[in-house]
Amino acid sequence: MNNTGLDLIEAQDLESVYMANVYDIVAPEWRSQFIEFNDMICQGGSGTLVFEIIGLKGTRRWMETYAHSFDLQDGTIGHLAITNDISDRIERNRKIQKQQEALLEAGRLTALGEFAGGIAHEINNPLAIIKAKAALINHHLKSGEIDETYLAKSVSDIEETVGRISGIIKTLKTLSRDSTDDDFEVSDLVQIIEDALSLCQERCKLSNIQVRKILPEALPAKCQKVAIGQMIMNLLNNSHDAIAHQKNPWVAIELVKLKNKVKLIFTDSGNGIAEEHQASLLNPFFTTKAPGDGTGLGLSFCASVVKKHKGQLYLNTKSKNTQFVVEIALL
Amino acid sequence: MKRVLVVEDEPMILEIWQELLATINCKVDISKDGDDGLSKVSSDYYDLVITDLKMPVKDGTDLINHLHQKKKKSKIILASGFEINEEELEELKVDHFIQKPFDIHQELQVIQTFLA
Numbered sequence A: 001m002n003n004t005g006l007d008l009i010e011a012q013d014l015e016s017v018y019m020a021n022v023y024d025i026v027a028p029e030w031r032s033q034f035i036e037f038n039d040m041i042c043q044g045g046s047g048t049l050v051f052e053i054i055g056l057k058g059t060r061r062w063m064e065t066y067a068h069s070f071d072l073q074d075g076t077i078g079h080l081a082i083t084n085d086i087s088d089r090i091e092r093n094r095k096i097q098k099q100q101e102a103l104l105e106a107g108r109l110t111a112l113g114e115f116a117g118g119i120a121h122e123i124n125n126p127l128a129i130i131k132a133k134a135a136l137i138n139h140h141l142k143s144g145e146i147d148e149t150y151l152a153k154s155v156s157d158i159e160e161t162v163g164r165i166s167g168i169i170k171t172l173k174t175l176s177r178d179s180t181d182d183d184f185e186v187s188d189l190v191q192i193i194e195d196a197l198s199l200c201q202e203r204c205k206l207s208n209i210q211v212r213k214i215l216p217e218a219l220p221a222k223c224q225k226v227a228i229g230q231m232i233m234n235l236l237n238n239s240h241d242a243i244a245h246q247k248n249p250w251v252a253i254e255l256v257k258l259k260n261k262v263k264l265i266f267t268d269s270g271n272g273i274a275e276e277h278q279a280s281l282l283n284p285f286f287t288t289k290a291p292g293d294g295t296g297l298g299l300s301f302c303a304s305v306v307k308k309h310k311g312q313l314y315l316n317t318k319s320k321n322t323q324f325v326v327e328i329a330l331l
Numbered sequence B: 001m002k003r004v005l006v007v008e009d010e011p012m013i014l015e016i017w018q019e020l021l022a023t024i025n026c027k028v029d030i031s032k033d034g035d036d037g038l039s040k041v042s043s044d045y046y047d048l049v050i051t052d053l054k055m056p057v058k059d060g061t062d063l064i065n066h067l068h069q070k071k072k073k074s075k076i077i078l079a080s081g082f083e084i085n086e087e088e089l090e091e092l093k094v095d096h097f098i099q100k101p102f103d104i105h106q107e108l109q110v111i112q113t114f115l116a
Helices: A003-008 A028-042 A087-114 A116-143 A148-176 A189-206 A225-243 A298-308 B011-021 B034-043 B060-069 B086-092 B104-115
Strands: A047-054 A060-071 A077-085 A185-188 A210-214 A220-223 A250-257 A261-268 A312-315 A322-329 B002-007 B026-031 B048-052 B075-080 B096-099
Touching: A028 A047, A028 A060, A028 A077, A060 A087, A087 A148, A087 A225, A087 A298, A116 A148, A116 A189, A116 B011, A116 B104, A148 A189, A148 A225, A185 A189, A185 A225, A189 A210, A189 A220, A189 A225, A189 A250, A189 A261, A220 A225, A225 A250, A225 A261, A225 A298, A225 A322, A298 A312, A298 A322, B002 B011, B002 B034, B002 B104, B011 B026, B011 B104, B026 B034, B034 B048, B034 B060, B048 B060, B048 B104, B060 B075, B075 B104, B096 B104
Parallel strands: A210 A250, B002 B026, B002 B048, B048 B075, B075 B096
Antiparallel strands: A047 A060, A060 A077, A185 A220, A250 A261, A261 A322, A312 A322
Protein backbone atom coordinates (compact mmCIF):
# COMPACT_ATOMS: atom_id res chain seq x y z
CA MET A 1 0.00 0.00 0.00
CA ASN A 2 1.36 3.42 -0.94
CA ASN A 3 1.16 6.62 1.11
CA THR A 4 -2.10 7.73 -0.53
CA GLY A 5 -3.64 4.43 0.49
CA LEU A 6 -2.35 4.84 4.03
CA ASP A 7 -3.82 8.36 4.18
CA LEU A 8 -7.16 7.04 3.01
CA ILE A 9 -7.39 4.51 5.81
CA GLU A 10 -5.85 7.01 8.24
CA ALA A 11 -2.91 4.79 9.10
CA GLN A 12 0.35 6.33 10.31
CA ASP A 13 2.62 3.91 8.48
CA LEU A 14 2.64 0.52 6.85
CA GLU A 15 3.77 -1.20 10.02
CA SER A 16 0.74 -0.14 11.98
CA VAL A 17 -1.54 -2.02 9.55
CA TYR A 18 0.75 -4.97 8.93
CA MET A 19 -1.28 -8.20 8.82
CA ALA A 20 -4.52 -6.26 9.48
CA ASN A 21 -7.65 -7.61 7.80
CA VAL A 22 -8.85 -5.34 4.99
CA TYR A 23 -12.46 -6.32 5.75
CA ASP A 24 -12.19 -4.46 9.06
CA ILE A 25 -12.00 -1.04 7.43
CA VAL A 26 -15.00 -1.70 5.18
CA ALA A 27 -18.07 -0.13 6.79
CA PRO A 28 -20.15 -2.89 8.47
CA GLU A 29 -23.19 -2.35 6.23
CA TRP A 30 -21.03 -2.93 3.12
CA ARG A 31 -18.95 -5.79 4.49
CA SER A 32 -20.95 -8.76 3.22
CA GLN A 33 -21.18 -7.23 -0.26
CA PHE A 34 -17.45 -6.56 -0.22
CA ILE A 35 -16.67 -10.18 0.77
CA GLU A 36 -19.03 -11.48 -1.89
CA PHE A 37 -17.36 -9.25 -4.51
CA ASN A 38 -13.92 -10.41 -3.43
CA ASP A 39 -14.94 -14.06 -3.69
CA MET A 40 -16.35 -13.46 -7.14
CA ILE A 41 -13.05 -11.92 -8.31
CA CYS A 42 -11.01 -14.75 -6.76
CA GLN A 43 -13.12 -17.19 -8.75
CA GLY A 44 -12.18 -15.50 -12.00
CA GLY A 45 -14.85 -12.82 -12.33
CA SER A 46 -14.51 -9.10 -12.81
CA GLY A 47 -16.60 -6.08 -11.91
CA THR A 48 -17.06 -2.84 -10.02
CA LEU A 49 -18.14 -2.22 -6.45
CA VAL A 50 -18.98 1.02 -4.68
CA PHE A 51 -18.71 0.84 -0.91
CA GLU A 52 -17.78 2.85 2.17
CA ILE A 53 -14.75 2.49 4.38
CA ILE A 54 -14.21 3.79 7.88
CA GLY A 55 -10.65 4.98 8.45
CA LEU A 56 -8.73 4.11 11.61
CA LYS A 57 -9.68 7.55 12.99
CA GLY A 58 -13.33 7.06 12.09
CA THR A 59 -13.64 9.08 8.85
CA ARG A 60 -16.09 7.61 6.34
CA ARG A 61 -15.13 7.60 2.66
CA TRP A 62 -16.81 6.36 -0.50
CA MET A 63 -14.62 4.02 -2.56
CA GLU A 64 -15.01 2.49 -5.97
CA THR A 65 -13.12 -0.66 -6.92
CA TYR A 66 -12.60 -1.96 -10.44
CA ALA A 67 -11.31 -5.51 -10.28
CA HIS A 68 -10.38 -7.85 -13.07
CA SER A 69 -9.06 -11.38 -12.85
CA PHE A 70 -6.83 -13.15 -15.30
CA ASP A 71 -5.28 -16.61 -15.69
CA LEU A 72 -1.63 -16.81 -14.79
CA GLN A 73 0.75 -19.06 -16.70
CA ASP A 74 1.04 -21.46 -13.79
CA GLY A 75 -2.72 -22.09 -13.89
CA THR A 76 -3.59 -19.96 -10.88
CA ILE A 77 -5.89 -16.92 -11.03
CA GLY A 78 -4.43 -13.49 -10.47
CA HIS A 79 -6.34 -10.27 -10.13
CA LEU A 80 -5.81 -6.59 -10.57
CA ALA A 81 -7.83 -4.08 -8.62
CA ILE A 82 -7.86 -0.32 -8.74
CA THR A 83 -9.63 1.49 -5.94
CA ASN A 84 -10.45 5.19 -6.07
CA ASP A 85 -11.71 7.57 -3.42
CA ILE A 86 -14.98 8.86 -4.90
CA SER A 87 -16.23 10.72 -1.80
CA ASP A 88 -16.14 14.07 -3.61
CA ARG A 89 -18.11 12.70 -6.54
CA ILE A 90 -20.73 11.18 -4.25
CA GLU A 91 -20.99 14.43 -2.31
CA ARG A 92 -21.39 16.40 -5.55
CA ASN A 93 -24.11 14.06 -6.77
CA ARG A 94 -25.87 14.38 -3.45
CA LYS A 95 -25.78 18.17 -3.74
CA ILE A 96 -27.16 18.00 -7.28
CA GLN A 97 -29.94 15.71 -6.12
CA LYS A 98 -30.78 18.10 -3.30
CA GLN A 99 -30.90 21.01 -5.72
CA GLN A 100 -33.12 19.04 -8.04
CA GLU A 101 -35.47 18.33 -5.17
CA ALA A 102 -35.50 22.04 -4.30
CA LEU A 103 -36.33 22.79 -7.93
CA LEU A 104 -39.27 20.43 -7.89
CA GLU A 105 -40.46 22.06 -4.69
CA ALA A 106 -40.32 25.46 -6.40
CA GLY A 107 -42.15 24.06 -9.43
CA ARG A 108 -44.85 22.63 -7.22
CA LEU A 109 -45.59 26.00 -5.66
CA THR A 110 -45.23 28.11 -8.80
CA ALA A 111 -48.68 27.42 -10.15
CA LEU A 112 -50.27 28.00 -6.77
CA GLY A 113 -48.57 31.39 -6.50
CA GLU A 114 -49.84 32.32 -9.94
CA PHE A 115 -53.38 31.53 -8.91
CA ALA A 116 -53.12 33.43 -5.61
CA GLY A 117 -54.80 36.57 -6.99
CA GLY A 118 -57.79 34.56 -8.09
CA ILE A 119 -57.93 32.81 -4.74
CA ALA A 120 -57.99 36.15 -2.90
CA HIS A 121 -61.01 37.13 -4.97
CA GLU A 122 -62.60 33.75 -4.37
CA ILE A 123 -62.39 34.46 -0.63
CA ASN A 124 -63.20 38.19 -0.71
CA ASN A 125 -66.60 37.59 -2.29
CA PRO A 126 -67.91 35.24 0.42
CA LEU A 127 -66.31 37.51 3.05
CA ALA A 128 -68.30 40.41 1.61
CA ILE A 129 -71.47 38.34 2.04
CA ILE A 130 -70.70 37.42 5.64
CA LYS A 131 -69.70 40.95 6.60
CA ALA A 132 -72.76 42.56 5.03
CA LYS A 133 -75.22 39.95 6.34
CA ALA A 134 -73.85 40.31 9.87
CA ALA A 135 -74.01 44.12 9.64
CA LEU A 136 -77.60 43.94 8.38
CA ILE A 137 -78.63 41.63 11.26
CA ASN A 138 -76.99 44.06 13.65
CA HIS A 139 -78.77 46.98 12.05
CA HIS A 140 -82.18 45.28 12.33
CA LEU A 141 -81.52 44.22 15.93
CA LYS A 142 -80.70 47.83 16.89
CA SER A 143 -83.81 49.17 15.26
CA GLY A 144 -85.86 46.46 16.98
CA GLU A 145 -87.53 45.39 13.74
CA ILE A 146 -86.31 41.90 13.15
CA ASP A 147 -88.42 38.94 12.20
CA GLU A 148 -87.43 35.35 12.84
CA THR A 149 -87.66 34.16 9.23
CA TYR A 150 -85.28 36.91 8.12
CA LEU A 151 -82.86 36.13 10.92
CA ALA A 152 -82.94 32.39 10.24
CA LYS A 153 -82.27 32.90 6.54
CA SER A 154 -79.41 35.34 7.12
CA VAL A 155 -77.76 33.06 9.66
CA SER A 156 -77.99 30.04 7.38
CA ASP A 157 -76.62 32.13 4.48
CA ILE A 158 -73.67 33.07 6.68
CA GLU A 159 -73.11 29.44 7.67
CA GLU A 160 -73.21 28.32 4.05
CA THR A 161 -70.79 31.07 3.03
CA VAL A 162 -68.33 30.22 5.81
CA GLY A 163 -68.43 26.65 4.48
CA ARG A 164 -67.46 27.96 1.07
CA ILE A 165 -64.39 29.69 2.51
CA SER A 166 -63.29 26.70 4.56
CA GLY A 167 -63.59 24.57 1.45
CA ILE A 168 -61.23 26.89 -0.41
CA ILE A 169 -58.75 26.98 2.46
CA LYS A 170 -58.79 23.21 2.81
CA THR A 171 -58.04 22.72 -0.87
CA LEU A 172 -55.39 25.43 -0.76
CA LYS A 173 -53.70 23.82 2.21
CA THR A 174 -53.71 20.44 0.55
CA LEU A 175 -52.45 21.65 -2.80
CA SER A 176 -49.58 23.67 -1.32
CA ARG A 177 -47.97 20.96 0.75
CA ASP A 178 -45.06 18.75 -0.18
CA SER A 179 -46.44 15.69 -1.89
CA THR A 180 -43.18 14.02 -2.89
CA ASP A 181 -43.29 11.22 -0.35
CA ASP A 182 -47.03 10.69 -0.22
CA ASP A 183 -48.35 7.14 -0.30
CA PHE A 184 -50.12 5.92 -3.38
CA GLU A 185 -53.77 5.62 -2.46
CA VAL A 186 -56.93 4.92 -4.39
CA SER A 187 -58.49 8.34 -5.08
CA ASP A 188 -61.11 9.61 -7.48
CA LEU A 189 -59.33 11.41 -10.32
CA VAL A 190 -62.49 13.37 -11.13
CA GLN A 191 -62.58 14.80 -7.62
CA ILE A 192 -58.87 15.68 -7.81
CA ILE A 193 -59.51 17.57 -11.07
CA GLU A 194 -62.53 19.38 -9.59
CA ASP A 195 -60.53 20.43 -6.50
CA ALA A 196 -57.64 21.78 -8.56
CA LEU A 197 -60.10 23.58 -10.85
CA SER A 198 -61.84 25.20 -7.90
CA LEU A 199 -58.63 27.06 -7.14
CA CYS A 200 -57.96 28.03 -10.75
CA GLN A 201 -61.40 29.07 -11.91
CA GLU A 202 -61.27 32.59 -10.50
CA ARG A 203 -58.07 33.40 -12.34
CA CYS A 204 -59.52 31.90 -15.50
CA LYS A 205 -62.66 33.96 -15.00
CA LEU A 206 -60.52 37.06 -14.64
CA SER A 207 -59.10 36.39 -18.09
CA ASN A 208 -62.46 35.32 -19.51
CA ILE A 209 -61.18 31.82 -20.13
CA GLN A 210 -63.93 29.30 -20.60
CA VAL A 211 -63.17 26.02 -18.82
CA ARG A 212 -64.70 22.93 -20.44
CA LYS A 213 -64.80 19.62 -18.62
CA ILE A 214 -65.31 16.25 -20.22
CA LEU A 215 -65.17 13.98 -17.22
CA PRO A 216 -66.73 10.66 -16.28
CA GLU A 217 -68.80 10.47 -13.10
CA ALA A 218 -65.89 9.02 -11.15
CA LEU A 219 -62.60 7.32 -11.94
CA PRO A 220 -60.76 5.80 -9.00
CA ALA A 221 -57.02 5.23 -9.49
CA LYS A 222 -54.08 4.47 -7.26
CA CYS A 223 -52.07 7.69 -7.19
CA GLN A 224 -50.51 10.47 -5.15
CA LYS A 225 -53.57 12.67 -5.23
CA VAL A 226 -51.96 15.91 -4.06
CA ALA A 227 -49.14 15.60 -6.60
CA ILE A 228 -51.67 14.94 -9.37
CA GLY A 229 -53.68 18.00 -8.28
CA GLN A 230 -50.53 20.13 -8.32
CA MET A 231 -49.68 18.83 -11.77
CA ILE A 232 -53.14 19.78 -13.05
CA MET A 233 -52.73 23.29 -11.65
CA ASN A 234 -49.39 23.65 -13.38
CA LEU A 235 -50.78 22.57 -16.73
CA LEU A 236 -53.76 24.91 -16.34
CA ASN A 237 -51.44 27.72 -15.38
CA ASN A 238 -49.42 27.25 -18.56
CA SER A 239 -52.57 27.24 -20.65
CA HIS A 240 -53.80 30.35 -18.91
CA ASP A 241 -50.62 32.28 -19.59
CA ALA A 242 -50.51 31.17 -23.20
CA ILE A 243 -54.08 32.07 -24.13
CA ALA A 244 -55.20 34.84 -21.73
CA HIS A 245 -54.63 37.50 -24.41
CA GLN A 246 -56.86 35.74 -26.97
CA LYS A 247 -60.32 36.90 -27.89
CA ASN A 248 -62.28 33.79 -26.91
CA PRO A 249 -59.86 31.69 -24.89
CA TRP A 250 -60.83 28.24 -23.67
CA VAL A 251 -59.32 25.25 -21.88
CA ALA A 252 -60.67 21.71 -22.07
CA ILE A 253 -59.88 18.95 -19.61
CA GLU A 254 -60.79 15.45 -20.62
CA LEU A 255 -60.37 12.27 -18.62
CA VAL A 256 -60.58 8.96 -20.41
CA LYS A 257 -60.23 5.43 -19.06
CA LEU A 258 -58.42 2.96 -21.29
CA LYS A 259 -57.72 -0.71 -20.63
CA ASN A 260 -54.91 -0.42 -18.09
CA LYS A 261 -54.26 3.29 -18.01
CA VAL A 262 -56.00 6.64 -17.83
CA LYS A 263 -55.52 9.55 -20.17
CA LEU A 264 -55.79 13.14 -19.02
CA ILE A 265 -56.02 15.41 -22.02
CA PHE A 266 -55.42 19.15 -21.62
CA THR A 267 -56.31 21.18 -24.66
CA ASP A 268 -56.38 24.95 -24.93
CA SER A 269 -57.23 27.46 -27.61
CA GLY A 270 -53.52 28.02 -28.37
CA ASN A 271 -52.04 27.01 -31.69
CA GLY A 272 -49.53 24.46 -30.46
CA ILE A 273 -45.92 24.86 -29.40
CA ALA A 274 -43.28 26.17 -31.81
CA GLU A 275 -41.22 23.32 -33.20
CA GLU A 276 -37.93 24.71 -31.91
CA HIS A 277 -39.29 24.67 -28.34
CA GLN A 278 -40.77 21.19 -28.35
CA ALA A 279 -37.63 19.29 -27.40
CA SER A 280 -36.86 21.55 -24.42
CA LEU A 281 -40.37 21.69 -22.97
CA LEU A 282 -39.72 19.40 -20.03
CA ASN A 283 -36.30 20.80 -19.15
CA PRO A 284 -36.08 22.68 -15.85
CA PHE A 285 -35.90 26.47 -16.31
CA PHE A 286 -37.00 26.30 -19.94
CA THR A 287 -39.57 29.04 -20.44
CA THR A 288 -40.89 31.17 -23.24
CA LYS A 289 -42.49 33.55 -20.77
CA ALA A 290 -40.98 36.97 -20.09
CA PRO A 291 -38.49 37.22 -17.20
CA GLY A 292 -40.45 37.32 -13.97
CA ASP A 293 -43.52 35.72 -15.51
CA GLY A 294 -42.43 32.13 -15.40
CA THR A 295 -39.83 30.01 -13.69
CA GLY A 296 -39.69 27.30 -16.32
CA LEU A 297 -40.23 24.71 -13.62
CA GLY A 298 -43.90 23.88 -14.14
CA LEU A 299 -43.63 21.25 -16.83
CA SER A 300 -40.54 19.63 -15.35
CA PHE A 301 -42.46 19.28 -12.10
CA CYS A 302 -45.34 17.70 -14.03
CA ALA A 303 -42.93 15.33 -15.76
CA SER A 304 -41.52 14.21 -12.42
CA VAL A 305 -45.01 13.50 -11.07
CA VAL A 306 -45.95 11.54 -14.17
CA LYS A 307 -42.71 9.55 -14.01
CA LYS A 308 -43.49 8.56 -10.44
CA HIS A 309 -46.84 7.29 -11.65
CA LYS A 310 -45.13 5.21 -14.31
CA GLY A 311 -46.80 7.21 -16.99
CA GLN A 312 -45.86 9.68 -19.65
CA LEU A 313 -46.44 13.33 -20.44
CA TYR A 314 -46.26 14.51 -24.01
CA LEU A 315 -47.32 17.22 -26.39
CA ASN A 316 -49.73 15.95 -29.00
CA THR A 317 -48.32 17.61 -32.09
CA LYS A 318 -51.14 16.20 -34.23
CA SER A 319 -53.75 18.29 -32.43
CA LYS A 320 -54.91 21.51 -34.10
CA ASN A 321 -54.74 23.29 -30.73
CA THR A 322 -52.15 23.04 -27.98
CA GLN A 323 -52.68 19.67 -26.36
CA PHE A 324 -50.78 17.99 -23.55
CA VAL A 325 -51.54 14.39 -22.72
CA VAL A 326 -50.82 12.72 -19.41
CA GLU A 327 -51.01 8.95 -19.30
CA ILE A 328 -50.98 7.21 -15.96
CA ALA A 329 -50.86 3.47 -15.45
CA LEU A 330 -53.80 2.00 -13.55
CA LEU A 331 -51.98 0.10 -10.80
CA MET B 1 -87.25 58.70 -8.11
CA LYS B 2 -83.56 58.03 -8.80
CA ARG B 3 -82.75 54.82 -10.62
CA VAL B 4 -79.94 52.40 -9.71
CA LEU B 5 -78.68 49.37 -11.63
CA VAL B 6 -76.70 46.68 -9.82
CA VAL B 7 -74.72 44.24 -11.95
CA GLU B 8 -73.34 41.30 -9.96
CA ASP B 9 -73.01 37.57 -10.63
CA GLU B 10 -73.00 36.49 -6.99
CA PRO B 11 -76.70 36.00 -6.05
CA MET B 12 -76.23 36.64 -2.32
CA ILE B 13 -74.36 39.89 -2.91
CA LEU B 14 -77.08 40.98 -5.31
CA GLU B 15 -79.60 40.23 -2.57
CA ILE B 16 -77.59 42.35 -0.11
CA TRP B 17 -77.49 45.31 -2.53
CA GLN B 18 -81.23 45.08 -3.00
CA GLU B 19 -81.81 45.09 0.74
CA LEU B 20 -79.41 47.99 1.30
CA LEU B 21 -80.78 50.11 -1.52
CA ALA B 22 -84.33 49.46 -0.34
CA THR B 23 -83.50 51.55 2.74
CA ILE B 24 -82.94 54.67 0.64
CA ASN B 25 -85.33 56.31 -1.76
CA CYS B 26 -84.51 54.83 -5.18
CA LYS B 27 -85.70 52.34 -7.79
CA VAL B 28 -83.40 49.34 -8.20
CA ASP B 29 -82.86 47.09 -11.22
CA ILE B 30 -80.55 44.09 -11.20
CA SER B 31 -78.46 42.16 -13.72
CA LYS B 32 -76.70 38.86 -13.16
CA ASP B 33 -74.08 39.35 -15.85
CA GLY B 34 -72.38 42.03 -17.89
CA ASP B 35 -74.36 41.23 -21.03
CA ASP B 36 -77.71 41.83 -19.37
CA GLY B 37 -76.30 44.93 -17.67
CA LEU B 38 -75.16 46.26 -21.03
CA SER B 39 -78.59 45.87 -22.61
CA LYS B 40 -80.21 47.53 -19.58
CA VAL B 41 -77.98 50.61 -19.71
CA SER B 42 -78.50 50.79 -23.47
CA SER B 43 -82.27 50.97 -23.19
CA ASP B 44 -82.67 52.83 -19.90
CA TYR B 45 -81.02 55.69 -18.07
CA TYR B 46 -79.66 55.03 -14.58
CA ASP B 47 -78.46 57.69 -12.17
CA LEU B 48 -76.10 55.16 -10.63
CA VAL B 49 -74.60 51.92 -11.88
CA ILE B 50 -72.95 49.61 -9.35
CA THR B 51 -71.04 46.87 -11.10
CA ASP B 52 -68.84 43.92 -10.27
CA LEU B 53 -65.66 43.60 -12.33
CA LYS B 54 -65.37 39.97 -13.29
CA MET B 55 -68.54 38.31 -14.49
CA PRO B 56 -69.43 35.67 -17.04
CA VAL B 57 -70.34 36.65 -20.61
CA LYS B 58 -69.33 40.34 -20.51
CA ASP B 59 -67.50 41.85 -17.58
CA GLY B 60 -67.64 45.14 -15.72
CA THR B 61 -64.98 46.74 -17.93
CA ASP B 62 -67.17 46.32 -21.01
CA LEU B 63 -70.08 47.90 -19.21
CA ILE B 64 -68.02 50.82 -17.89
CA ASN B 65 -66.47 51.45 -21.30
CA HIS B 66 -69.90 51.41 -22.89
CA LEU B 67 -71.17 54.01 -20.41
CA HIS B 68 -68.20 56.27 -21.22
CA GLN B 69 -68.53 55.79 -24.96
CA LYS B 70 -72.21 56.60 -24.97
CA LYS B 71 -71.42 59.63 -22.78
CA LYS B 72 -73.97 58.53 -20.22
CA LYS B 73 -74.04 60.76 -17.19
CA SER B 74 -74.58 57.86 -14.80
CA LYS B 75 -72.35 57.74 -11.75
CA ILE B 76 -70.36 54.53 -11.73
CA ILE B 77 -69.33 52.46 -8.73
CA LEU B 78 -67.06 49.50 -9.23
CA ALA B 79 -67.23 46.78 -6.55
CA SER B 80 -64.72 43.95 -6.66
CA GLY B 81 -63.01 41.28 -4.60
CA PHE B 82 -59.88 41.85 -6.67
CA GLU B 83 -57.47 44.45 -5.53
CA ILE B 84 -57.28 47.15 -8.15
CA ASN B 85 -54.48 49.67 -8.17
CA GLU B 86 -54.78 53.44 -8.60
CA GLU B 87 -53.61 53.36 -12.21
CA GLU B 88 -56.18 50.79 -13.25
CA LEU B 89 -58.91 52.75 -11.46
CA GLU B 90 -57.91 55.95 -13.20
CA GLU B 91 -58.04 54.20 -16.53
CA LEU B 92 -61.51 52.87 -15.82
CA LYS B 93 -62.68 56.38 -14.81
CA VAL B 94 -65.14 55.24 -12.18
CA ASP B 95 -66.58 57.57 -9.56
CA HIS B 96 -65.95 55.24 -6.65
CA PHE B 97 -64.37 51.88 -5.93
CA ILE B 98 -65.71 49.44 -3.36
CA GLN B 99 -63.22 46.80 -2.24
CA LYS B 100 -65.04 43.67 -1.10
CA PRO B 101 -65.59 42.90 1.74
CA PHE B 102 -67.00 46.32 2.51
CA ASP B 103 -68.70 48.34 5.25
CA ILE B 104 -72.38 48.65 4.34
CA HIS B 105 -73.02 51.86 6.28
CA GLN B 106 -70.02 53.64 4.87
CA GLU B 107 -70.82 52.65 1.28
CA LEU B 108 -74.50 53.49 1.67
CA GLN B 109 -73.46 57.00 2.65
CA VAL B 110 -71.35 57.35 -0.49
CA ILE B 111 -74.27 56.08 -2.59
CA GLN B 112 -76.61 58.59 -0.97
CA THR B 113 -74.32 61.49 -1.81
CA PHE B 114 -74.24 60.31 -5.43
CA LEU B 115 -78.03 60.17 -5.55
CA ALA B 116 -78.59 63.47 -3.75
